[in-house]
Amino acid sequence: MSKTTVTDDQIPSAEKIIATSPLYLLLNRSVRHFGMTIGGGVLLVIFLMAIFAPYLAPHDPYDFDLANKYISPVWAANGSWEHILGTDGQGRDYLSRIIFGAQVSLLIGFAAMLISGVIGTALGVAAGYFGGRVDMVITFLITTRLAMPVILVALAVVALVGSSMWIVIWVLGLLIWDRFAVVMRSTTQQVRNMDYVASAQALGCSTARIIMSEIMPNIVNALIVVATLEVAHAVLLEAALSFLGLGVQPPTPSWGLMISEGKGMMFFKPWVIAIPGTALFMLVLCINLLGDGIRDVTAPENRN
Amino acid sequence: MSEVIINAENVVKDYSLSQGVFRKKEILRAVDGVSLKVLRGEVLALVGESGCGKTTLAKIILGLLPQTSGFVQLNGQLLNQIPRLKLAKMVQPVFQDPYSSLNPRKTIGSIITLPLTVQGDRNPQTWENRVRKTMDLVGLHQRMFHQYPNQLSGGQRQRVAIARALINRPAVVICDEPTSALDVSVQSQILNLLNELRKELNLTYIIISHNLAVVEHMASRVAVMYFGKMVEEAETSTLFSQPKHSYTQKLLNSILTPDPRQGIPDKLKTA
Numbered sequence A: 001m002s003k004t005t006v007t008d009d010q011i012p013s014a015e016k017i018i019a020t021s022p023l024y025l026l027l028n029r030s031v032r033h034f035g036m037t038i039g040g041g042v043l044l045v046i047f048l049m050a051i052f053a054p055y056l057a058p059h060d061p062y063d064f065d066l067a068n069k070y071i072s073p074v075w076a077a078n079g080s081w082e083h084i085l086g087t088d089g090q091g092r093d094y095l096s097r098i099i100f101g102a103q104v105s106l107l108i109g110f111a112a113m114l115i116s117g118v119i120g121t122a123l124g125v126a127a128g129y130f131g132g133r134v135d136m137v138i139t140f141l142i143t144t145r146l147a148m149p150v151i152l153v154a155l156a157v158v159a160l161v162g163s164s165m166w167i168v169i170w171v172l173g174l175l176i177w178d179r180f181a182v183v184m185r186s187t188t189q190q191v192r193n194m195d196y197v198a199s200a201q202a203l204g205c206s207t208a209r210i211i212m213s214e215i216m217p218n219i220v221n222a223l224i225v226v227a228t229l230e231v232a233h234a235v236l237l238e239a240a241l242s243f244l245g246l247g248v249q250p251p252t253p254s255w256g257l258m259i260s261e262g263k264g265m266m267f268f269k270p271w272v273i274a275i276p277g278t279a280l281f282m283l284v285l286c287i288n289l290l291g292d293g294i295r296d297v298t299a300p301e302n303r304n
Numbered sequence B: 001m002s003e004v005i006i007n008a009e010n011v012v013k014d015y016s017l018s019q020g021v022f023r024k025k026e027i028l029r030a031v032d033g034v035s036l037k038v039l040r041g042e043v044l045a046l047v048g049e050s051g052c053g054k055t056t057l058a059k060i061i062l063g064l065l066p067q068t069s070g071f072v073q074l075n076g077q078l079l080n081q082i083p084r085l086k087l088a089k090m091v092q093p094v095f096q097d098p099y100s101s102l103n104p105r106k107t108i109g110s111i112i113t114l115p116l117t118v119q120g121d122r123n124p125q126t127w128e129n130r131v132r133k134t135m136d137l138v139g140l141h142q143r144m145f146h147q148y149p150n151q152l153s154g155g156q157r158q159r160v161a162i163a164r165a166l167i168n169r170p171a172v173v174i175c176d177e178p179t180s181a182l183d184v185s186v187q188s189q190i191l192n193l194l195n196e197l198r199k200e201l202n203l204t205y206i207i208i209s210h211n212l213a214v215v216e217h218m219a220s221r222v223a224v225m226y227f228g229k230m231v232e233e234a235e236t237s238t239l240f241s242q243p244k245h246s247y248t249q250k251l252l253n254s255i256l257t258p259d260p261r262q263g264i265p266d267k268l269k270t271a
Ligand SMILES: Nc1ncnc2c1ncn2[C@@H]1O[C@H](COP(=O)(O)OP(=O)(O)OP(=O)(O)O)[C@@H](O)[C@H]1O
Pocket: B015, B016, B017, B028, B030, B048, B049, B050, B051, B052, B053, B054, B055, B056, B057
């Protein structure tokens, strides 16, 4: 490049925008988003903890030792490094149970979210795109679903068919699609009225193509935000069901179950419920922080 | 006399306003028995006040809305019997708002490539080249190929919409207020571009506009709509000098500028 003449492509700012890939810009913005970094970071730690649980847990989470029950955590006066977070009423190592409990929470949260996400998105997009009768029927389904109290229905179903982790996942998945459907319906309605959808129709695109390549990319932000909220929702519902004794069954380590098992001792040994409670709180908080962050960072008006 | 390319007969469009199962049906007649012929190679302007059904009629001709009764023929063939992809090669729209007519999630290149993809055009290796040529044709810089719509100005976006409409060389282009969302200085550029493209590619235009100055500059014939009905149809010069229908007279008198030509920028007159 000669320095004597300034040509169009030497203007640095214009060329730089094009040279940097959208992915790079996205990552760049993500790192600068404080809440998202914190939420995503802690969530990543919890994920790794769940994946590598067998290597990280200092003890077998099922190993009970009634002689050593309710040992205090290490920061209490009579705590020991042998059981960093103490032991529960059956002398099982609390830290190991928390670590393995992350597996249960994340698995149930994500699996239930996937099931409800598929159902809710399909219904919501169909209602928003086709309108008319289709919309009327689906709106009726949504209203019907909203009229059912989730916990009560889940309790009734689980009481009838028995409870296991996969039953809990399916019951939750089949129950919590309403927010997906409501949000996807209204965002699809908005996008459907845009002229680029009319243009695609005028170009002869099939309905499937319009939904996949014109509608979906423009509602995926909202979808991701709802998906994170629903993971958190499912995690909390699992904990509630387990707390009520109708979720994951003992001796599986589940945070909700741990709170339930510890509730008898909560005035004498508050950490028995404080520790799984904090874990639950952190997980839900981080998922929500991540969801909000994703919404902020991927907004199209942010792109330049 | 050149051939009739679009022939609409007695087209009626009713919108049903009531929603819900139990409410009584209420109907709004947006287009009320419109008949219209468009000749190959002409520029027909469709004017009329807001809400009189111009966009609705355009959408029916584009095959985007089904009419309630009546029929539309393209090249002598009934519109609803023409396969979707073939219809797309015959008529294409350019919409008013360039901010809503481009998918914000796609690059300019892929927006303009879409018509080729949809048509299942053979020789995908030639696509990029053809897209780039069309970008040249409408005056878009090549570096915009990889940019997103929000990095473009309104006028540039409208050029993208025009490129997308023209890449498959349709016979008819329906421009629904193609310049009213644009800056005054950009309006004339877009209108001149449309005029040049028409000569170069032998296009037929239906131009919907509120701006009578634009109409006088672009159109060879004008059709006036009033409350869903076609009230007058005439050569542009005849209509401007001897408007027949009382609504047309009112329309001409209601222009704020005494000389309609003052409403558009100077560039048009020199072009
Ligand atoms: N989807 C719809 N449902 C019900 N009514 C509609 C719908 N679309 C348009 N209308 C009504 O039909 C009439 C004609 O609308 P149309 O958009 O064709 O007007 P227009 O002549 O293009 O107006 P403008 O110049 O403001 O663009 C209006 O009264 C409008 O309210």
